[in-house]
Amino acid sequence: MKNVGSFLKMKQDSDPIAMMTAYDAPAAKAAAEAGVDLILVGDSAGMVVQGYDSTIPVTLEDMLLHSRAARRGAPDTFIVTDLPFLTYAGDFSETLAAVKKLLQDAGVQAVKIEGSGETFTVIERLTAAGVPVMAHLGLTPQSVGVLGGYKVQGKTEQAANQLIDEAIEAEKSGAFALVLECVPWQLADHISNILTIPVIGIGAGHKTDGQVLVYHDVVGYTDGFVPKFVKQYANVQSVIKKALEGYVEDVKSGSFPEESHAFTMDEETAVKLYGGTPAK
Numbered sequence: 001m002k003n004v005g006s007f008l009k010m011k012q013d014s015d016p017i018a019m020m021t022a023y024d025a026p027a028a029k030a031a032a033e034a035g036v037d038l039i040l041v042g043d044s045a046g047m048v049v050q051g052y053d054s055t056i057p058v059t060l061e062d063m064l065l066h067s068r069a070a071r072r073g074a075p076d077t078f079i080v081t082d083l084p085f086l087t088y089a090g091d092f093s094e095t096l097a098a099v100k101k102l103l104q105d106a107g108v109q110a111v112k113i114e115g116s117g118e119t120f121t122v123i124e125r126l127t128a129a130g131v132p133v134m135a136h137l138g139l140t141p142q143s144v145g146v147l148g149g150y151k152v153q154g155k156t157e158q159a160a161n162q163l164i165d166e167a168i169e170a171e172k173s174g175a176f177a178l179v180l181e182c183v184p185w186q187l188a189d190h191i192s193n194i195l196t197i198p199v200i201g202i203g204a205g206h207k208t209d210g211q212v213l214v215y216h217d218v219v220g221y222t223d224g225f226v227p228k229f230v231k232q233y234a235n236v237q238s239v240i241k242k243a244l245e246g247y248v249e250d251v252k253s254g255s256f257p258e259e260s261h262a263f264t265m266d267e268e269t270a271v272k273l274y275g276g277t278p279a280k
């Protein structure tokens with residue numbers, strides 16, 4: 001299994017890091033088999049599989065369920081799990097209890113936490129306790145209420161400079177990698193160059209040390225809005241829709257199930273009990 005050292009070496013070797021989210025066993029298995037370097041059990045699960053319109057309602061129990069499932073699907077892949085909203089903003093012993101469950105019970109390797117300021121203290125304390133932590137700056141979806149929507153961050157000179165300071169502080173706090181979300185590519189390029197730790201971008205252009213996308217966006221398993229930074233490599237939603245319509249049509253018309261889908265008993269028993277085999 002890869003480890004935090006592998007990702008640092010990939011950056012040093014200019015070997016791009018491919019990260020993808022997964023929330024269940026088959027997706028994690030597919031991601032691992034496709035060769036992703038690490039899996040993110042993201043709290044985007046709340047939006048893409050739980051039907052919420054933000055990541056705010058996602059709980060630790062949800063993340064544990066998704067993490068355990070991903071772990072079973074990809075037993076040999078490095079997994080990082082998002083700490084959900086308000087599990088790292090207050091009492092540190094609560095944060096420790098959450099991280100303990102994720103690492104010991106669900107068996108993931110690391111956690112990701114969003115934001116700056118007090119978040120850096122949390123990164124420091126977790127790292128000191130032996131927990132690999134991934135930082136997340138730029139558009140931090142758990143702060144959607146404060147940011148006033150999902151908007152590109154770091155566009156002005158002042159905002160860009162602040163983000164640079166935060167990225168440096170994230171590295172100093174001991175984070176092993178940084179996710180940069182929805183920032184101008186020039187700023188992401190600059191931050192990737194000045195940091196030693198790998199910078200993994202989403203909506204941050206082509207110059208970061210790695211990329212992350214949401215599994216459902218990559219395979220086109222979403223209905224509706226697709227962010228500008230997403231590249232859809234398939235349209236699984238339309239395939240699924242066709243399959244489901246075909247099933248309903250076949251049931252309604254009587255063309256499913258066919259004989260090949262049915263179970264039978266001995267001809268002799270059938271004749272004795274029911275007087276022969278039905279015509280179909």
Ligand SMILES: Nc1nc(=O)c2c([nH]1)NC[C@@H]1CN(c3ccc(C(=O)N[C@@H](CCC(=O)O)C(=O)O)cc3)CN21
Nearest residue numbers: 044047048055141150151152182214217222227228229
């Ligand atoms: N399916 C999915 N994909 C994601 O990448 C994702 C989630 N869900 N949920 C959690 C967060 C939220 N994310 C989002 C959601 C919306 C935008 C968005 O509306 N972006 C605008 C930019 C608007 C601007 O120009 O400021 C866009 O047009 O892409 C961006 C990131 C990224 N994450």
Ligand SMILES: CC(C)C(=O)C(=O)O
Nearest residue numbers: 021042043044179202
């Ligand atoms: C979009 C990525 C970085 C994330 O945090 C998530 O999927 O929850």
Ligand SMILES: [Mg+2]
Nearest residue numbers: 042043044082
């Ligand atoms: Mg997230």
